[in-house]
Amino acid sequence: MTSFPHAPSSTSQVRVAVPAWAWALALLALFALYLIAQDNGAVLSQFGDTAHEFFHDARHSLGMPCH
Numbered sequence: 001m002t003s004f005p006h007a008p009s010s011t012s013q014v015r016v017a018v019p020a021w022a023w024a025l026a027l028l029a030l031f032a033l034y035l036i037a038q039d040n041g042a043v044l045s046q047f048g049d050t051a052h053e054f055f056h057d058a059r060h061s062l063g064m065p066c067h
Contacts, residue, residue: 036055036059036062
């Protein structure tokens with residue numbers, strides 16, 4: 001039987017390094033999901049009707065009820 005000196009044992013934890021840009025991208029994706037799924041004018045009202053209609057149509061295309 002071959003023994004691997006650097007292989008993790010069944011009880012050890014393996015840590016995965018996540019780059020900072022991946023965390024920033026995840027936060028941006030969560031914010032975009034909030035805008036599409038939940039925002040009903042609280043954030044988008046300051047950008048005018050164009051942004052509101054864009055996200056309204058995005059809700060419909062994703063199958064989310066909005067009214």
